[in-house]
Amino acid sequence: MARILIAEDDPSVRVLVSRALGLEGHEVTVAEDGELALDILVERDGDFDFVLSDIRMPAMTGIELAHEIGASWPDLPVLLMTGYAEQKEAAEDLAAIIEGVVEKPFSIAEIRREVGRILAEREVEKQADDTGDAGDLPIRRCA
Secondary structure (H helix, E strand, O other): OOEEEEEOOOHHHHHHHHHHHHHOOOEEEEEOOHHHHHHHHHHOOOOOOEEEEEOOOOOOOHHHHHHHHHHHOOOOOEEEEEOOHHHHHHHHHHOOOOOEEEEOOOOHHHHHHHHHHHHHHHHHHHHHHHHOOOOOOOOOOOO
């Protein structure tokens, strides 16, 4: 399964999401804020399949983290989470470097479905790249 990095400052959300994705078979690493997430990414040279990040966090926001990821690891998919409408609007300007924004509160089923959808789309893209056939790639949807 996938190697997923979760950046979330709220301990209850961080535990809930990490357990939900871990039970799906993913290898989950957690960080309490964007700065720590970036440190982990640098330490592991971006060796993750997916990053799931809250937008509003101390030290470094999810939007700032997404910019750093886009600059250093442009093929690493990022999905943002927020409970604030104005932050969702701010994240829409990142459509080129994020996969979308999930609104809090969300159910375990919703987050699993969204992560699974993005990972499946990335796998199709990777297979198309490996064969040189773009075929009918799915259109990326950014919320």
